[in-house]
Amino acid sequence: MNNDEVITNAERLPPEQPQLSIGMLPLSDAAPLVVAVHNGFFEREGLEVTLSVEASWANIRDKMQLGSLDAAQMLALMPLASSLGLDGRKTAILSAMTLNLNGNAITVSNDVYQQMLALAPTQAHDSTTTAAALSQIIKARQQQGLEPLRFATVYTFSSHRYLLRYWLASAGIDPDRDLDLRVVPPPQMAAQLEAGQIDGYCVGDPWNTMAAKRTSGVVLASSENIWQNGQEKVLGVREEWVKTHPDTHRALLRALIQACAWLDADIEHRRIAASLLVDGGYLDVPPHIVEETLVANGLEHGVLFHRYSANFPWRSHTLWFATQMARWGHIKDTAIVHDAVLRCTRPDLYRQAADDLGLASPDEDMKSEGTHAAPWTLPTTKGDLFMGPDLFLDGAQFDPYHLEEHLPSQRS
């Protein structure tokens, strides 16, 4: 650990509330929180953090809405869903920081994969056309009058759900008509696939890698294959709490941005993070598997914690997910979406914390998605930022400044 990495160039106000309780789920991408506790990033910002490992996203939602957690690792859509009153009790939750990009994958059972190979061998072998191979099976099953295949994701308001739907729809599969979609807790996915209770799923690590190791299924597409460097987990806080604890929130952001930067600075740091997750008792999974989830894809692919300005909370990311929710009818009143996103995704708060650390931030709150096939440079008033590719698997382009083009027309 190198303490010199900490830049202290700004006059900082002490946190109003030094003791914090932060919720997380047992996942590989909870690494920033665990690293911030064990490597002293919280402590150096004057914060004394207790991590609360929760069993379900519903627990995180309840405890955030009831105020028994101060902050939490959340799925990217949870602050919006809570603010709109779609998830639990309507509560304004905001996020001023993305904790990581990428990290999920779609897996099918060996049985389904064998059928794909038999019906559409060329498509099944090419990672860009596996959805098309799956659609062949679905058609064949429908002709035979068989029950629809059962696919699982991890939560109603999850990136997994919308990435899976996007992937299915790219091959003309109607997720609502052609499949039986479910939610299964990640630790049970592999077992249910083996037991034949589900036929496929979209889940994050370590549960992906766990299943691959057990050879209970075949990975067809990673989240990167569907949307390159898409947003995954965020840091959620109650809007009300931020109003009364602005400096605590700012310190929290500084600590986590530094933890994320540390994670992406050196592959060796990823190894250390893996052992912290396991030895600290946060993740009850064999150590070599957790290490693989954080190390195997290097520092340019798979889960990213800081590279490509990963921590900046792009309003266009939230808006993209919101348009996907609207696409499937999960948001009915699309007129309120834009204002809701303005309120619950807060790049302005991120910039303050990044400024404290002497880090450049994007000047704009939004960027187009699906327009960069390779890494690119984003000039800002404080220096250039190195950005990642952002293509969608179907070649679509998302222009957040013309939202109406991406929303289904308003029902009267």
Add this chain to the structure above:
Amino acid sequence: MNVRVLIVDTKAERSQALDQALREAGFDVLMTVSQDDDLYAVMKRLKPDAVIIDTSLPSRDTLEHLGQLGKRYPKPMIMLAQEETPELTREATQAGVSAYVVDHLQPALVRSMVNVAISSFESHHALKSELNRTRETITQRRTIDRAKTTLMERRSMSEDAAYQYLRKIAMDRRLSMYELARDLLKAIEKGD
């Protein structure tokens, strides 16, 4: 018609007690399922009015999805409109209880059901911590005894002298008798 309740729990002892307590309070308990059961099949077949689930089970997220699917499935308690639900939900969360209820259930019945579940979970919890405390006390007493006999053997002390010796050092070092005994035994083990 009585309220039909499904229990999702993996601790048989606790769910049996809860089952009985709910019946005594006038609820119909349909059955208890574990998290390995296919909740989609169970919920479709039984159509319960309410579900009580152990908060530490990840299967809550499956119930959340069912709650979003349609009117006939129970919704998470935190969504209920009554003013008192946040307090009740907080108490339930602390006790490790999560409840899901269909829209049309009377608030008074929900409260009564959740309260029964809370007290059932709490008494089970109290029983467990009682056991843990007893176990801890026994371990501590044994460690102190072992340290005492070790001193008696190695320094040919009487039992009372060994005890007084331990007590004095513990007080000097501001340690509990158990902490000192534990450290002493560790040091002796290393020395051997």
